[in-house]
Every structure is written in structure tokens, then in C-alpha cells.
Amino acid sequence: MKDYKGLQYIVFATQIGINIALPIAGGMYIGAYMDQKFSTGSAFLISGTLLGVFF
Numbered sequence: 001m002k003d004y005k006g007l008q009y010i011v012f013a014t015q016i017g018i019n020i021a022l023p024i025a026g027g028m029y030i031g032a033y034m035d036q037k038f039s040t041g042s043a044f045l046i047s048g049t050l051l052g053v054f055f
Contacts, residue, residue: 027052 031048035041 023055024049024052027055 027048027050028045029048031045034044034048038044
């Protein structure tokens, strides 16, 4: 049997990175879209980023 421990650690680290980065990037994207749509400056961008950080 081959030892896949190293690969398992890489996959685990990648999953953690994606689970952290995806909500933040999604909040930023949606916030920027809402700011552009409603012409609110950067209010939605900041709130979307903070929501992404805390979720």
C-alpha cells in the first residue's frame, strides 16, 4: 500500500484555505455589486467583507 499521508495533509490545508477565503471573497463581490447598483460608496463592500470574515 502506498502512503498518502502527505497528500492528505495538502488536501486538508487546501480545504481550510478555501473555506476561509471563499466567504470573504463572496462578501466582497456581493458588496461591490450592491454598492455599484445602489451608488452607496463602499458601505456594502465593507459590510459584506465583515460578514464574510465572521461567517
